[in-house]
Amino acid sequence: MKVQIVSKTGAGSTSPIVVNTNTSPCNIGFGVVVDGTVDYTVQHTFDDPATGFTTWFSHPTIAGQSTNKDGNYAFPVTGIRLTVNSGGGTATLNLVQAGIA
Template structure:
């Protein structure tokens, strides 16, 4: 079963801004998660991940790490986390918008494959 969702972060008067985190289903034997970021306007953004428990993520206390490839991007970009990547399986992902004014945004579309799902 595949899970798909999106997370949006919009620019404003002061930065950084963060999208709501996507809590990943870690109860799968074959972990695969792909994402694509679509930008509107002039922005600088980074996809971030964490390894914390879902309760820690929901409480806003997770420790976040930058994606190895999709960091400090200014245009559309895509990436993944999987059993074979150096970063992955992860427990949560989000977008950090470092620069962007009102009217700018990054939409991260996410698909996680594998059995199960929450």
């Protein structure tokens, strides 16, 4: 997978990045870069993001953050999004999944 990038300015969530669940192992690395003042959380789902009816779970260590952070998913999920909880700055999520060209 090429690096996928989503950004959010102000409160709200990005559209989900759909994960290819046909790879094994499903390893995903990501980093969030902050510009300005924001409080953000990286979230994932096990539901089909295309349906719009999804339950989102916060990443165990990248929740309520306000500085540049990186993390990973070592287990399969179906979608990942970035949620800006508060602030007027911009948060940018860069995500890459192993095994996808």
